């Protein structure tokens with residue numbers, strides 16, 4: 001580099017640094033305004049997540065960006081990241097308590113990770129929360145006395161027997177709910193054990209979400225929806241989207257969404273382990289898509305085997321879904337063994353037609369994800 005080039009670069013980089021510092025001041029200003037919005041919402045009991053406001057704001061900024069010769073996707077990416085930050089800061093203010101008259105809340109299995117998330121959210125909303133765990137059953141009678149909500153969040157395998165054996169004497173008015181990732185059997189157990197209001201919930205997220213904004217919670221109605229309407233409204237104020245579902249339909253979907261998916265990720269990991277693959281080498285030669293895939297598989301093994309065993313073993317019918325997967329794998333392997341390239345392409349096109357417009361949608365979505373994986377690289 002010549003001296004002149006060095007000097008020019010230095011000058012321009014100084015200007016960029018100063019623009020970035022100004023951006024930082026603006027970010028501080030925005031965060032302060034968002035915190036004020038949080039206070040107003042808290043007082044008025046409005047949800048943390050306002051999709052209509054977000055859509056309108058993004059639309060306006062995109063148009064302005066275009067007029068200024070800035071890629072509209074750039075401002076959209078930046079704003080979406082800022083909005084994620086907003087959900088966190090609004091959360092700190094706490095939430096409106098929808099049902100101030102409610103007695104205390106007992107979370108059975110409250111030391112579990114998801115139990116803790118819900119305990120925190122209820123506490124941030126002004127409820128008195130008591131946690132009941134394995135060793136606390138001696139005090140259970142006292143804890144249930146006067147409770148307004150009992151929320152069961154124990155491992156799937158223990159859920160139904162715990163409900164039937166331990167929750168037969170709740171106050172009549174108390175809402176009984178669970179967070180289990182299957183819904184049919186726990187809902188039946190709750191309805192048969194408790195005379196009062198019953199609702200099944202399945203939060204479609206793990207304990208590391210940070211905020212519930214935009215997260216999905218599946219709701220399977222049991223009985224007495226007028227008595228637990230406040231709970232659904234409360235979850236809505238936390239920013240989550242409630243999706244009502246029939247328990248049988250939900251459970252059927254979970255055989256593919258959870259059991260089969262997790263099982264194949266498990267086998268993927270098992271295979272890498274047995275093949276003694278060198279992860280550093282795999283990463284070295286990974287494009288973002290492979291890195292993303294490896295991250296999705298690898299994150300399983302940062303969690304507890306018991307959790308995944310619970311999910312995979314929860315429904316007997318999942319065995320059929322997983323066996324079908326194996327059959328299809330075998331058939332496809334046969335194409336490889338026999339060198340049937342044309343057969344492979346034929347199957348490929350069959351699947352491609354079946355995906356229809358979704359494949360284009362997924363291509364676009366994954367492009368954005370892959371770009372952010374690439375952005376995170378520093379070398």
Ligand SMILES: C=C(O[C@@H]1C=C(C(=O)O)C=C[C@H]1O)C(=O)O
Pocket residue numbers: 034037048049050051053054082083084086087090
């Ligand atoms: C700040 C607000 O809360 C959330 C965050 C937003 C933001 O960061 O701009 C916009 C909409 C809401 O989802 C708001 O409602 O204005």
